[in-house]
Amino acid sequence: MGRIIAGRYRLLDQVGSGGMGHVWLAHDQRLDCDVALKEIRFRTMPEGNEEHESRIARARAEARHAAVLRGHPHVVTVHDVLEHEGLPWIVMEYVAGAEDLRAWLARRGPLAPAECARIGLAVLDALTAGHERGIMHRDVKPANILLAPDRTGTPGARILLTDYGISVQPDSPETRWTRTSILVGTAGYLAPERATGGPPTAAADLFSLGCTLYFGVEGHGPFDRDTDLAAITAVVLEEPPPPRRAGALRPVVEALLVKDPARRISAENTAAALARIITPEPHPPTRVDTGSQPPWAGLVTSDGPSAPGGAVGDRGSASPHAYTPTVMGSGSPAGDQGLAAPAAYAPTAQAPGAYTPTTPGPGAYTPPGQGFGPPGYGAPPTPPPGPGGRRRRRRPRALQAVAAVLLALGLTAGGVWYAMAHKAELPYGAEVGLSEPLQKGDCVLGDPAPWKVAGVPRLTLDPSCKALRPDGQVMALYKAPSFEIARRQGEDQCLERTKETAGRLAWNVRSMAVVPTREGFGATGGNVACLLVGKDGPVYGPLGGLRPYGMTFTDATQIQRGDCLGHVDGDARVNDHYELVACDKEHVGRVVDITHLTTYAPGEDPLDQANAQCEKDAPPEKHHYSPTTHWSHGLRSTGIWSNGTYLVVCSIERVDKALMPAVN
Incomplete structure (x- = not known):
């Protein structure tokens, strides 16, 4: 921590580690933003060694392959690849508040089948986009699937596939650095044809996806064993135990785990099956047997005569005026966010050069007619009155109007109650008292004054930043990967980010970390506010570079x-x-x-x-x-x-x- 990479990126915290290296949270000092830096870790090997060159080549390939999918909503964006002191580093999008699927299950337990299907559909969408461009991922597993909050702060709403570190384009003219004698991938998630030396294919990625979905609903992989060798042997020779918690997802998982790639389910059929689990197809409307009608079927009610041959009130089944859902445009790719659960991440605009699906590829799923609401949503139009329709009685109309007013009042009162009951938590808790997240440059007043207490006092904003002689100012924001890391490392991170300014100021100041609560973590974007406050009195106005x-x-x-x-x-x-x-x-x-x-x-x-x-x-x-x-x-x-x-x-x-x- 604290190292400067390539004269630009300051390492702030290690947020992940894998077989090929570490992933760091870093601050881009040139653009003043946080990024993720992947350090390709080497064992002791001299430069020019074949393995050394292999690692550098893989880093470049990862950056190149992920860059091809730049802008895809379910792929972590790669910005750059660089070398520092002879080692390759990959500069990637930093996804605040993200957890990989393995960590997600460790905290919350196995997923419900529909939620697991939503994740699978998003990952399949990313894989299909790569497959259409000839890029095989080769390492689909829970640790490479990130779940992150969306812009509203909903946990796990964004689903991202990451780590194209061992991806490959089989037909590419680029230099191949993977030796044929070495298995590349993760034991227990490799397809059997890959474990026996076959080439990487789209079908092999689908097998790995099946293992991942199995893990999602069961909490363990289908081929988890004590050793890698035992896991690979099981992949090749053993059938997976039937998933017990998969429910409607079970046929899809079993079809993905077929050992013969020629008989394995296709991406297109997988997408269709997953979409049906997320958004079940509506049941056909129930039709009444008109041959057996009650004695009062032909009577006229106060609302007018019934349609000829129809039962009283039968206005919503097979009437020509029945509600017909609008059909969405064809060509929706696998994993189109229109099919996902309400919490799914759906980008509104894409940057130039972003991945834009046009026509369905070999694995794309085009849904049948899909309305903009759930099946049966919306009341059908009222049919016209029958021949010689009577004037409706006024009393029912008046009662309907009164009922409508009462309903509107009830809905309004209910909306107020709901808004009050679901009022956003104070992001830093009742002790701090601020109703909005702090931003860089904000000046604050403390009650009691910060120099009178050891911790964080109750804070209010000083918009003028000098007229009231503020007690402190927000000098930086530390974006923590999780609430636990924010609570554990916030103070040290803020001390690191403010010590240079503190050392140059004339006045005695101290660093103060304002950490959000667990409930307020999403509302702050995962940011810990790093303040400098006076040790012996107010700071009199803006500080340092502000x-x-x-x-x-x-x-x-x-x-x-x-x-x-x-x-x-x-x-x-x-x-x-x-x-x-x-x-x-x-x-x-x-x-x-x-x-x-x-x-x-x-x-x-x-x-x-x-x-x-x-x-x-x-x-x-x-x-x-x-x-x-x-x-x-x-x-x-x-x-x-x-x-x-x-x-x-x-x-x-x-x-x-x-x-x-x-x-x-």
Whole structure:
């Protein structure tokens, strides 16, 4: 942790590990965003070694294959592949709050068949997109399927296939780095034809998908054994135990686990079967036997005469006015989000060059007519009155109107109750009290003041960020992979992200991590807010890199080492008449040190005492300036001197008051 990769990516936390390397959460310092970095781990081997070259080639292939599927809603996006100190690294999309399927089941237990089918349909969609481009994944397993919140924060709504590390294009002219004598894949999830030396095919990926779905509903793989050799032997020679919890999913799983690839179910039929589990086909409408009618069948009710030959109230079965669901356009690919459960992730727009399915490929599933609501949704239109239809009685109409008003009032009251009952939790809990997630740059006030308590006090926002002299400011956000990691590592992560600014500030500050609650984790996007708060008093306004150029310093506590200062009209000797300016422009002075008075003489001029302290602690020659042309000017903190803290900021300026040249 803390290493800088390729001069750009700071490693923040290890979030995963596998046979080929580690996955890190990293911060892209150039774009100021978080990414995932996959480190291809080597055993001790010299550069130029065949295995060394193989690992680099695999990293490039993974990036290239995943990049082909860039923009697909169920594939983790790969941004770049690079080499650092002789090792390959892959820069990928960081999926906040994601858990792989194995970890998901470890926390929650086996999946319901319909939920497992939803996951399978999404993974199949990603696989089919790759197969249509000749890319075989070769390592479909629970650890390579990520479940993450969608934009609404619904856990597990996004489903992503990751790790194309051993994927291959069999017909590609690229160099093949996998030796034929080595099995590539995960024991227990390999297709039998692959375990016996056959080529990678789309059917082999489907077998691995079947093992994964089996794991999803049973909590263990169909060929789990004590050793890899035993697992591979079972894949080739043994039939899997029948899944006991699969329900409607069982025929699909068993059809995927057929050992002969020629007899294995196709991707198209798999998609159709999974879609039927997620959205069952409606039953045909029940028809009444009109040959056996009750004696009152022909009577006229207060609502008018019945249709000829029809039973009273029979207006919704085979009437020509019956509701007919709209048919969706053909060509929907396997795993189209229109088929998924309500929580499924459905992107609204795709970036240029994104994967856009057009016509169904060999494994695509085109659903039958599919309405925009569940089967039977919506009432059929009222049929026209029969011949010579009577004027309806007014009393039932009035009763209907009253009932409609009461129903509307009830629905409104119910909606208010529902909104109150389901009001979003305070993201940081009742103790902190904020109703919205903190953002970078937010200034806060504490009650009690942060310097009076050890933990996180109750916080309120200070929108002005200076008028109320805030107690602290959010300097960074740490996006944690899970609530547990946020709670365990939030404080250390925030300390790491704020220590550089804290070390340059004149005022004593401390890092504070505001960690969301488990319930509020999704609402914050998994972000821990990293604050700097005053140790002995307020911070007086924006801090560090969040201060805009041209701002006037209201107190020396806002100044930090390395700042370049400009004059504001008025007495140049007093610190609150300086402004922050860019160092690549001419400036009045440059802050070189921060110190304190060793002794304070109440009867003497405080400015003279500040200057004398800077001449002692930060003379010009110490910072490579000529003492004949420059002097060390002491800027005192008027705000905290009254509290007995005699802080002094030392700025090197020219004796003749001329401007200092720009610094590149």
